[in-house]
Amino acid sequence: MRRLPIGVDNFKTIIDKNMYYIDKTMWIKDIIDEQFVLYPRPRRFGKTLNMSMLYYFFSNKEKANAYLFDNLEIHKDKEAMKHQNQYPVIFITLKDMKNNTFEKQLSMYDELIQNTVGRNKELLASQILDEKEKSKLNNFYYGTKDEIDLQNALTFIVHCLERHYHQKVIILIDEYDVPLQCAYEYGYYDEMVNFLRNVFSSALKTNTALEKGILTGCLRISKESIFTGLNNFKTYSILELKSSQYFGFTLSEVKELLQYYGLEKYIQEVKEWYDGYLFGDTEIYNPWSSLMYVDRKLQKESLQPISFWANTSGNDIVINYIKNGDQALHDEFELLMQGKAITKEIKPELTYRDMDDINNIYSFLLMTGYLKVHKEIKPNEEYELIIPNQEVYKIYDRSFMDYFNEIKRQSKNELIALFHEEEVKKAQSLLNDILDRSISYYDNYESFYHGFLIGLFQDLEVTSNKESGDGRFDLEILPRRLDGTVVIIECKHSATLDDLIDDSKKAAEQIVNKRYLSNAKYQKYHKSVGYGISFYKKQCYITKA
Numbered sequence: 001m002r003r004l005p006i007g008v009d010n011f012k013t014i015i016d017k018n019m020y021y022i023d024k025t026m027w028i029k030d031i032i033d034e035q036f037v038l039y040p041r042p043r044r045f046g047k048t049l050n051m052s053m054l055y056y057f058f059s060n061k062e063k064a065n066a067y068l069f070d071n072l073e074i075h076k077d078k079e080a081m082k083h084q085n086q087y088p089v090i091f092i093t094l095k096d097m098k099n100n101t102f103e104k105q106l107s108m109y110d111e112l113i114q115n116t117v118g119r120n121k122e123l124l125a126s127q128i129l130d131e132k133e134k135s136k137l138n139n140f141y142y143g144t145k146d147e148i149d150l151q152n153a154l155t156f157i158v159h160c161l162e163r164h165y166h167q168k169v170i171i172l173i174d175e176y177d178v179p180l181q182c183a184y185e186y187g188y189y190d191e192m193v194n195f196l197r198n199v200f201s202s203a204l205k206t207n208t209a210l211e212k213g214i215l216t217g218c219l220r221i222s223k224e225s226i227f228t229g230l231n232n233f234k235t236y237s238i239l240e241l242k243s244s245q246y247f248g249f250t251l252s253e254v255k256e257l258l259q260y261y262g263l264e265k266y267i268q269e270v271k272e273w274y275d276g277y278l279f280g281d282t283e284i285y286n287p288w289s290s291l292m293y294v295d296r297k298l299q300k301e302s303l304q305p306i307s308f309w310a311n312t313s314g315n316d317i318v319i320n321y322i323k324n325g326d327q328a329l330h331d332e333f334e335l336l337m338q339g340k341a342i343t344k345e346i347k348p349e350l351t352y353r354d355m356d357d358i359n360n361i362y363s364f365l366l367m368t369g370y371l372k373v374h375k376e377i378k379p380n381e382e383y384e385l386i387i388p389n390q391e392v393y394k395i396y397d398r399s400f401m402d403y404f405n406e407i408k409r410q411s412k413n414e415l416i417a418l419f420h421e422e423e424v425k426k427a428q429s430l431l432n433d434i435l436d437r438s439i440s441y442y443d444n445y446e447s448f449y450h451g452f453l454i455g456l457f458q459d460l461e462v463t464s465n466k467e468s469g470d471g472r473f474d475l476e477i478l479p480r481r482l483d484g485t486v487v488i489i490e491c492k493h494s495a496t497l498d499d500l501i502d503d504s505k506k507a508a509e510q511i512v513n514k515r516y517l518s519n520a521k522y523q524k525y526h527k528s529v530g531y532g533i534s535f536y537k538k539q540c541y542i543t544k545a
Helices: 011-016 027-032 047-058 063-069 102-118 121-125 131-142 147-165 178-186 189-205 251-260 264-274 287-299 316-324 327-337 352-356 358-367 390-420 424-437 446-456 497-513 520-524
Strands: 036-040 089-093 169-174 210-217 233-235 277-279 282-284 342-345 372-378 382-386 461-464 475-478 485-493 527-536 539-544
Touching: 011 047, 011 063, 027 047, 047 063, 047 089, 047 169, 047 210, 089 102, 089 147, 102 121, 102 131, 102 147, 102 178, 102 189, 121 131, 121 147, 131 147, 147 169, 147 189, 178 189, 178 352, 189 210, 251 264, 251 287, 264 287, 264 390, 277 372, 316 327, 316 358, 316 390, 327 342, 327 390, 327 424, 342 358, 352 358, 358 382, 390 424, 390 446, 390 485, 390 527, 424 527, 424 539, 446 461, 446 475, 446 485, 446 527, 485 497, 497 527, 497 539
Parallel strands: 036 210, 036 233, 089 169, 169 210, 485 527
Antiparallel strands: 277 282, 342 382, 372 382, 461 475, 475 485, 527 539
8 A cells, every 4th residue: 555645745755655646747738838837726735746746857857767757647648758858947946935034035045046056066067158157156056145146046047057958948936925925924025025026037037048937836926016027927826727637636536545545435524624625617625634634544544534734834814814804804704604605806916915905805815725716706806705615614713713712811801890890881892892703603592692601701710500599590700709799690692683681681680580699608709790691693781680
């Protein structure tokens, strides 16, 4: 049984070690027809592995590894195979450029350039390049701190390769937008945009030595900010049909995967948790999570599916939107979490600054894999969006709970203090604010609000549904000190907004009529107070008993 390639994104390693490989080599045929193209896909959808595959296929330094493709689909295409190992190739990944200053990013990019020259050391002794060119390559090899030199380094190396080999060069740039995301987060976005704009402009726009340039990333950054003037530059996003099946796993590929490991009976479970993406018109499964699921089942079949994707980096985008979004955004998120669709205009080209604009939130969530297209309303403009699967649902759910826990931490002490001080209106206002900002009212029943209040005060000494007087109260909150105040709460769920006040009064009367405050154990405390609280959706009304 072949080993699963979990965490392995080097094509040669997977083939040489006979790991399980889902054949994506026909993507090469698409690439042969392209010149400058970007493939934006969510994280963990196989971008780096695919770029590694391109490198081993096209690179003239990898002729000894031509056998890697012998038993794969592309080997059957005679026209495509004419391109195998025919080009000088530069393969750079920017996925580790996650530093908190521009200076550190330049240093890391300098290391990438040093490594690129190091992988092409034959240039340093080339009989075709002149001494000035070789001297400049040496400077790059030993490192430079000059920003202008670094901006032009990639282009210069490409020209040297083209002259040395008499063959135009292919550039592969993986995760091109990672430095931009970090620059946005740490406050040096303008500097990073300017730097990369100059790198890409010289390398892709005016570079006559270039055969083709292939880029991957999570987002399609707008041409105005990065790819200025690249009129022949194409982008195949998740909304496009071209190459839609080459990132992530298709249904047939997942079925074959499960069948190979004897887990075919779990196809429905895998579908519910890790399917749901739509790239072009192709149904796509999350490849990382599908592999992790199989690995988990092979360890022990009784283990239940979990959100593997949530345990990788990058979920801050959802958390930040939940924390900073207004009520309208929260309401829409709650509709999504109830399995409903929302209709939104989608902007395919973005800058990281656009993340701050509420009108672009859903574009980011769609492009990064947190939503999927359910239906196209207006071609290339407006779409119905839904949460793709259970795995992504768990990310929203966890993010909402983290957000709600933060609200509780900030508000619970103030709320209990207002109850102690019998500041009814202020307590009502604060509780309404907590409700307004909290997770959805999935169940409009007393039991839901009962549990809501227990969760809110869970760090205090809370008891529920215990006998007192002539009945059972909903909540009892005891103070930690004898000079404190006992709080008794009776909850009601109102059928309509108009019933809110009357139901609150009835709850308060119940506290009095059933003598909840007469419990002998309360006598040792400073005082005890009761409140009837009625709820309707995200509103409440409080009456003192």
